[in-house]
Amino acid sequence: MADRTAKIAVCGAGSVGSTVAYAALLRGLAGEIVLFDIVTSLVRAQADDLNDGAAFAHPTTIIGTDDPAACAGADVVVMTAGARQKPGQTRLDLAEENVAITRSVLAAVREVAPDAIYLVITNPCDVLTYAAIGFLELPPGRVFGSGTVLDTARLRYVLSQRLHVSTRSVHALVAGEHGDSEIVLWSSANIGGVPLRAYDVEGRSIDVSEYDEIRETVANSAYKVIEGKGATNYAIGLATADIMSAVLRDEHRFLPVSTLFTGQYGISDVCLSAPCVVSRAGVAGPAELPLDETDLTGLQASAQTLRQQIDVLGLPSLVV
Numbered sequence: 001m002a003d004r005t006a007k008i009a010v011c012g013a014g015s016v017g018s019t020v021a022y023a024a025l026l027r028g029l030a031g032e033i034v035l036f037d038i039v040t041s042l043v044r045a046q047a048d049d050l051n052d053g054a055a056f057a058h059p060t061t062i063i064g065t066d067d068p069a070a071c072a073g074a075d076v077v078v079m080t081a082g083a084r085q086k087p088g089q090t091r092l093d094l095a096e097e098n099v100a101i102t103r104s105v106l107a108a109v110r111e112v113a114p115d116a117i118y119l120v121i122t123n124p125c126d127v128l129t130y131a132a133i134g135f136l137e138l139p140p141g142r143v144f145g146s147g148t149v150l151d152t153a154r155l156r157y158v159l160s161q162r163l164h165v166s167t168r169s170v171h172a173l174v175a176g177e178h179g180d181s182e183i184v185l186w187s188s189a190n191i192g193g194v195p196l197r198a199y200d201v202e203g204r205s206i207d208v209s210e211y212d213e214i215r216e217t218v219a220n221s222a223y224k225v226i227e228g229k230g231a232t233n234y235a236i237g238l239a240t241a242d243i244m245s246a247v248l249r250d251e252h253r254f255l256p257v258s259t260l261f262t263g264q265y266g267i268s269d270v271c272l273s274a275p276c277v278v279s280r281a282g283v284a285g286p287a288e289l290p291l292d293e294t295d296l297t298g299l300q301a302s303a304q305t306l307r308q309q310i311d312v313l314g315l316p317s318l319v320v
């Protein structure tokens with residue numbers, strides 16, 4: 001059932017922004033969804049197309065506009081505006097251009113939506129989450145990134161296919177950067193409660209020797225899709241709607257979103273993903289799982305990759 005009082009503002013009405021709005025519409029997350037983009041003809045057309053489907057979805061008003069003032073009073077602001085990867089580019093290659101876009105978009109939206117929860121999708125997601133916390137000058141818990149929620153869904157899909165079980169029975173997480181240095185937390189992975197290392201049902205199991213190849217498959221998934229169709233949009237649309245549900249419905253759900261680390265796992269002053277509790281108040285955490293040495297070292301190395309990028313961009317420190 002749609003929450004008629006909730007308002008979502010989606011900045012950027014390209015592939016990702018429009019699919020986020022579509023997924024939110026289907027899940028009935030809000031009474032009003034505002035799509036904001038600088039390309040007036042595009043944003044109006046996206047809203048018209050979505051409104052044409054209103055008869056088949058939850059009652060929701062969709063507005064397409066080039067005026068950031070329309071985001072006024074939003075409960076959740078989703079940042080998808082910016083450049084996307086061309087085939088062969090990494091997410092980190094987008095940093096400089098997208099930091100500038102994020103700064104200008106969020107400055108305008110914050111004026112009218114100072115009480116919102118801000119969710120960063122634009123890449124490089126972790127670096128931009130860090131930048132957005134600085135630009136917005138809001139408590140870090142009110143600003144976070146989709147992080148490895150999408151990568152975790154990809155991992156669950158790959159494991160479910162190999163083990164022939166539902167994705168819902170796969171409890172395994174991707175953490176760290178939403179990007180090339182991401183890691184799988186193998187030490188806590190389990191299938192229906194059975195540790196992955198001990199799992200052997202109907203002759204199906206995953207050997208430790210397969211871990212690296214599975215991580216590569218998950219980390220390269222976006223490159224493969226971008227090679228084929230120029231962008232990824234459906235899975236991130238669904239992932240973003242799921243995160244927004246955790247916020248708007250105050251679900252207090254553990255999700256691997258990107259948040260500011262302040263000493264957890266020996267990591268500080270960088271945004272990356274580890275399980276956090278997501279609720280109407282935003283994000284709390286990250287929680288400190290008991291990681292084995294390999295997972296801990298991998299997480300710290302991923303943090304180091306992101307920290308170097310933040311240094312290159314000269315973003316001011318968030319942890320003193």
Ligand SMILES: NC(=O)C1=CN([C@@H]2O[C@H](COP(=O)(O)OP(=O)(O)OC[C@H]3O[C@@H](n4cnc5c(N)ncnc54)[C@H](O)[C@@H]3O)[C@@H](O)[C@H]2O)C=CC1
Pocket residue numbers: 011012013014015016017036037038039042080081082083084085094098101104105120121122123124125146147150178231232233236
């Ligand atoms: N975090 C994640 O898991 C994922 C992140 N992404 C990222 O999302 C971003 C968007 O991707 P797409 O939608 O495919 O790109 P797109 O090019 O289809 O759409 C981007 C939109 O941003 C708009 N825009 C640019 N500057 C703007 C400004 N100053 N104000 C308002 N709107 C502005 C453009 O007009 C365009 O419509 C990219 O950075 C991409 O890498 C994509 C998929 C997954």
Ligand SMILES: CC(=O)C(=O)O
Pocket residue numbers: 091123150222232236
């Ligand atoms: C593009 C991107 O970040 C993804 O699909 O993972």
